[in-house]
Amino acid sequence: MKDDFPTPPVRDELKKRVVETPDGQTIEIDPLRDYYCQSAPTVMPAAYSKIVEGLFNWARAESLWILGFGTGCGAIEMRPLMTPRFDAYRYGIQWRPTPRQSNLFVISGYLSVKTLKRVIRSYEQMPNPKYVVGLGSCTINGGMYFDSYNTITRLDQYLPVDVYIAGCMPRPEALLAGFEELKRIIRAGKAEGANQYAEQFDWYKANQKRVIHDWDMPDYNW
């Protein structure tokens, strides 16, 4: 597709500016350069020893820390998972409030373009073996919102997805089954989404930029 969108103007808070600090110094701030770190992700190798990597993979599978970011309507079925009937804590699944401490991103439902931008930032901030579960039909092919101007139709164009859970909306049992499937993949050492993201970084980035018209952040920010 021809990229015929003009570049929108840079936001005020991202422009270069000269600031006087409280102690009287004058400094120049270039937010895009100073506030973010802009270097592409690298492929991070597995541990040298196969046994160690196996142990790590087992531990990763048994301790899935979900980022507490309800991106869509699927978030409503995440709550029963934390509570008595389904109690996902039994399987080592916990919710963490910051991206730094979580290693599983559950994209709970459709992603609007505005959310996609935040999702990419959150995803890039998560530490390296990181997994993405696409929840609901709308992450697979758009589902009910296949013709909406504001929701993406395929999640795997923008982020590497490990497991899809179909349904609208998927039941908590389906979620638990999906997490078990993810655990199986991790234990087998096949869930290398973060490395795949690093390898095909340019492709992902081009896809993301085609959708997000006002790309006012660095290409990679962790």
Place this chain on the structure above:
Amino acid sequence: MRDLYDRLTMAFPLGELTEQRPDLAFVTVPREQLRSLLLHLRDQEGFTHLVLLTAVDWLEEGHFQLTYLMNNRRACRDLGVRVMLARDPASMESIHDLWPTAATYQRELREMFGIDFPGSPRVDEDFILEGWIRTPPYRRDFDTLKFSDEVFAPRPGRASSDPAEFMKQQLYPDKT
């Protein structure tokens, strides 16, 4: 409703009253009279609650219809005030000083229909969409399916069809 209409026509050049239900009616007013009508309704007639403010795009006739739906809580009835606007360039005076919550509606209309409300707070900021540069999406001449197909790279294998045509082919495959 009819008595209210009779009272209002004394002071304002109103259009025909459409009585949808005993407690709901719609009336058209020229845009110059809108503000004074709303003020009159709010202060004299007890229509204190602005239920919604929205627009309808009559593309074929070439104008926008703005609907201000007012609710009188004590008498339990609603009056919808319609205003017709030229479609291009669409602009309307703001009523955010009458109801602070109207500013939100006006931001949405500015973004979704491209109707300008000069003076309304934060009206030019992004509200729902971010960095949108195409036709405002709620206008009738914006084709959402075409846009989605172009931008979002749909997964191959998914087809959608017109339901009437599809059922016709399913039920009567031999007829064209």
Place this chain on the structure above:
Amino acid sequence: MLYQPDRSQYPSRKPDGSLDIDLSSGKYLKLWQGPQHPGITGNMSVELTVCGDEVVEGKTHVGYLHRGFEKLMERRTFIQCFPIVCRICVPEPDFNEYCYAAAVEELAGLEVPERAHWIRTLILEMGRINSYLMYLGGQAGALGQGVIGQWTTYVRDLMLDRFEELSGARIYHMFIMPGGVRDGLPDGFDQRMEETLREIESTLADVKDVMFNNAVFKKRTVGLGYIDPAIVDQYGVTGPTARAAGIAKDVRRDQPYLVYPELDFEPVVGQDSDVFTRADVRRRDLLMSVDLIRQILARMPRSGAVMAPLPNVLHWKIPFGETYIRGECSRGEYGYYLVTDGSGYPRRVNVRGPSYTHAMALLERLIVNCNISDVAALMVSLHTYPPEIER
């Protein structure tokens, strides 16, 4: 006890009315609460400018959940719209189905059977209970009392079971169709419902002991987020939030719909208009819903049609017209504004959700001069669901 705002830290205003906040002075800090933030209700964000521990300005940002329903419905036939409307508001989807169905019925001139009215009322009250249970858990959770959320979500699951045996789905029921409802009640539904209601009542008694009689909870919430009854109409405040301010505003009583005229109830009204009163009003409203469900089950007709005969839905054209249907959902007044132009597609649908006014103008006003720690509690107390703001 009224909240006395302390304006001493407040920055001065510029001539155009905006606040004079110079971030580089080091006196103010910009904090984003959301969208990735556990203290936010759903996927929205509040941009806070804080001075010390105090918020001097808050701006709500929404749009993270925008799917463009009002546009999508314009290119779907009337019956195709029916399965997607419930997706507009996730925690309480039934109101979308009811308002849409009632709007279409009114414009198309369909007569809905009496029994369908009763079943619709039943469903709406069940949905209200779900929504309130979620709210109670969220309100306690925003103050760090996670155990209330566990208890209420447990009984909410029981209520979802009842929904499941009724409609086959937990969240999106798609049960109220234009023309009636999909089906009658299954066998033995009343008895299982009664057990669920009893469980809910006993849980609520526990919640009252642990949450509402808790000294810390009272200390945090009494006097917080005071809404002056005088601004209720200016800001379009409806529902329990308005009732907590002493304004007995309830669509179920004021402009009764479905079978509410035949039911015996009185709107729950509070006085103090703070977070505690709002939570208390919702708890009592929930108990009232439990009572309403009992009344409905005792008095509803057990036989008869549940569906009016529909025309061929593929060629269903509705004449020119416009209408507005409203109902009292758990957050306030929920309404659909539907315009038809004689074709098989709606010309324009506008959804009026209560969160739209609560989360934007009202929240931005209330949040000023509030402590950072109280932002989450304040936001939850307005009971906003972002999907209905941006649709």
Place this chain on the structure above:
Amino acid sequence: MSFEWIKIPYALLTLFIVANYGFLLTAVMAKIAARVGRRHGIPVWQNYVDLIKNYGLRSSITHGVMFYLGPVFRLTGGVGLLMFVPTIYGSEMFSNMSFAGDLILALYFVFFGSLGMALGAGESGHPHSAIGVTRGLSQVTAAELPFALAVYAVAVQYQTLSVTEIVAAQQGGILHWTLFTNPLAVAAAMLSFLGSMMRPPFDVVLAPQEIPIGPPTEYHSSYLALMQTNRAIFPIAKIVIYMNLFFGGAASWPVFFLKVFLIYLVSVIVGVVFPRFRVEQSIRWFLIWAVPLGVAAILLV
């Protein structure tokens, strides 16, 4: 008294036992809290798995030297606290370094971790960390005050600052415990204990709904693993002090396990049903309720 090198492996053994007990204990406490919410909760070995996973994460981002040193300081606080109090009274193996150091040193170590954390979290540059640190320091200061008063009351009561001697004075029956000889001091100290365990109603420092999740916001992978280790050791070490000062110490490991469990349980039982105070409310609470108790304890001795 000459230093014996055998003390070092003994100390490491103590550390090992305490760390493992801490991991299991926090998991059991999480399970107990989950039972109140009618859940089963995490498996008891979950903390170990989390620890291995956090060490196994591949990327680790640093924000500067202090960011790295923050968890190290915090761990030092926990380990140091544990080392300078007798874990098992009367046992040559597990009294560690308690021949040196006294209560004042222990009090210092209680505070040491918070200070280190403040430096590290401040370096991470996240506004939520900074807010959490300011809240944490002000609240810990307020919570330390009644504890310090109680400690002075105890020191005056037994006329010594040495933990070992205080424990020795409490031997010989349950009625010799400070709990019964000086109940006011114990009450003040237990209120302070609630405040320092980072559980509701005093967990506004880590409140995920307000400042997710406070000081550790930016910490991940091995940094977080270090902090997890500390979160297993530090509460135990702290409880050991309480046990020695107020509850007669422990003469053997089973008694130790039981007493630590019960003291820990106090904070969990209180925490599970309470919402959290705002920071200024909790400071006021300490000043109004706990500090007068501590003053009264000193006056009564």
